[in-house]
Amino acid sequence: MPSSTVHLKEQVFCQQPTGFVDPDRPDAVCLLDRSLYGLRQAPRAWFERFAAFIRTLGFTATRSDSSLFTLRRGHDLVYLLLYVDDIVITGSSAALIQNIVNKLRAEFAVKDMGDLRFFLGIDVRRSKEGFYLSQARYANDVLERAGMASYKAAATPIDAKGKLDATGPAVADATSYRQLAGALQYLTVTRPDIAFAVQQVCLHMHDPREPHLALLKRILRYVRGTTSHGLLLRASTDFNITAYSDADWAGCPATRRSTSGFCVFLGDALISWSSKRQAMVSRSSAEAEYRALVNAAAECIWLRQLLGELHCSINKATLAFCDNISGGIHVGQSSAPQTNQAH
Template sequence: MMKKEDKAEDSGKGMQASATFRINMSDSTGVQITSCLLNGENYLTWSRAMKIALTAKGKLGFVEGRWKWVFKIKQRADGSVDRYKARLVAKGFTQVEGIDFHETFAPVAKLVTVRCLLTVAVARGWEMHQMDVQNTFLHGNLDEEVYMRLPPSFFSRREGMVCCLRKSLYGLRQASRNWYSKFADALRGYGFHQSGADHSLFIYSRGDVFLGVLVYVDDLIVVSNNSAHCASFKKYLHQCFRIKDLGPLKYFLGIEVTRANSSLFLNQKKYALDILTECGMLGSRPSYVPMEQNHGLYVDSGSCLEDASRYKRLIGRLIYLTITIPDLSYLVHVLAQFMQDPRQPHWEAAMRVVRYLKQSPSQGIFIQPNSLDLIAYCDSDWAGCPMTRRSVTGYFIMLGGSPVSWKTKKQTTVSRSSAEAEYRAMAATVSEILWLRSLLSFLGVRIDRPTPLFCDNQAALHIVANPAFRERTKHIERDCHFIREHI
């Protein structure tokens, strides 16, 4: 649908094509290329990828416009090249709210939900499959009227003409929401119900047949107790979208999944080795103690780093590594406090954590088919932060003997006593337990017994068991006292 360019000025202003591309290491699943010269050998490879992308857009009813190209080398779990991907990406920063887009939020699966679903699947002996949606955001229906200019080289251009999008496109502010809405509608049309605890989790339950689908943008985990019905569901998805069936679950969001008999092992070995390689620590001596107890790290410790971005990038990667290595949680919490202005001692402490990875880069979570009982532990220091004197909460929750949820977080207010700090830690843990019980109930897991919560502070336990307002506890916010309603 062609329109005069003057009508597109409001929504398409400033949209220019980018001609140069530079290589930038992106994430655990591929290499993101935001810039490299397309000549010689590279040009032929990327040109084919660009044509594949444009063909996909044509099949999905998309009228292409002039934005910019982004290239990515998609890798397998072992690091080898899976395929070269090219995307025509919209410059969403030029969109005007209320005209070109309205709502933009789209949920993704919580990683705690991923671990819970896999733990339940192992305990119940369910099949676990993985699927990938191709050209994800191009499937979404576009409600707004969005115009853009034509890209060079691939389409004939006419002076003063622009095009109107009929489908959503990568880079549009509302693209992820449009995709999620369409996919959720397709699942509901099949008979799935959506979880209220995590909106990315859907289940289908009819008689003895159970199907569970967890959605993380274009990556899907499918669990089922019926092979025939699972195959029927996959066929339905193929009719609705362009889906790639990856078979049994092996590699999801950078997490390597290994099956051994009826058990499951989750780790991020490739990701950990990538960190060691990037930091030049592959040949270093491993550290068996990741951080000193009295580490003495302060905001103004030592001299400033010349390149603060290296520190920020490393901490970001270590945060992602805590998905399967819970004992990194506190270490990363400490180091992340200095990301605004990292100093040399902070970098040295981070390098020690990296050397700690060297002694066992394949460490992870082992899931066995046990009874699905929840058990929780919580703890807190008192005024542990030397800068703010706020306490740090930590909790660790297991399902069927396997860790599913953990967190280390600084409390929002200063506690006047160690008992108050521990009481606040208990409140945070109880909130997580209630959410987990709701999630497990949706998955069909009956938890008839109370969930044991362990705390090592007798004064805090006394506050929970005795609802009296004393001189040293009367100031504690009411939201913490909800613990008393759940014991």
């Protein structure tokens, strides 16, 4: 869907294009009334036009995600996700989806690619068990870029003492380090098993050292042997959100800040996870644990709001399990040992 058909609301001027310069007025500039590819205003103008059109079809923009739209017509539901000019549509009625595609095709240069198989570097495989999401092709591209496609695979992405300080010789090519670390960040979209290790190498992107590069290469060697790993999303009779959080206390050797981690399940499907260094120093392990629990709770609140806007309301309270070693307040006792259960 080209953005050249999108009208601009503000005044934008550009130089006369090469080969089309007016010989009588070579210093004149062009006033645009439609956006051009590569124009800074083009993405916003395109999104505004697309969003305005699909609202005429009955879609409603969600507050939880500005690129996600929902349509409810009777008992039928349709979800539309927009990323630049890539669209994913799903719903409960094939006839309604086809009708929407036909209307989009009449308004924009839309090409129907059929069932979802590849989207933003993510391979989607459908089976009787559910949807399997992986980034095998993307992982192989990252390994090729790093020149490690033929390296021996590592059994784990990080050792037991994975926290690195900021000392050591500086790396020869800091730009390459940052590029590979950023590429691994996107790989964590379907690979929660490397989230913590990638978080550690990303902490030192501003000033990478040789120990950080060694960890980066170890992660790549681990990815080398696990390129087919991914996530399996399957239907479940248990439609409840459950979160698990944990934190180390003053684990960062350089700043003495703690690292929070959580994962969130919808039924038995893992749908969200995070590993992040806390913004400030915690005075006790209890404080570090509660900061981690707050992050998990905020994610659960957002997910509940998102599911509500998708017309999939959850009636039961969300359970959040956290470490109990610090001896915090018992909101509710869980069946697992040494854990607190918060509602």
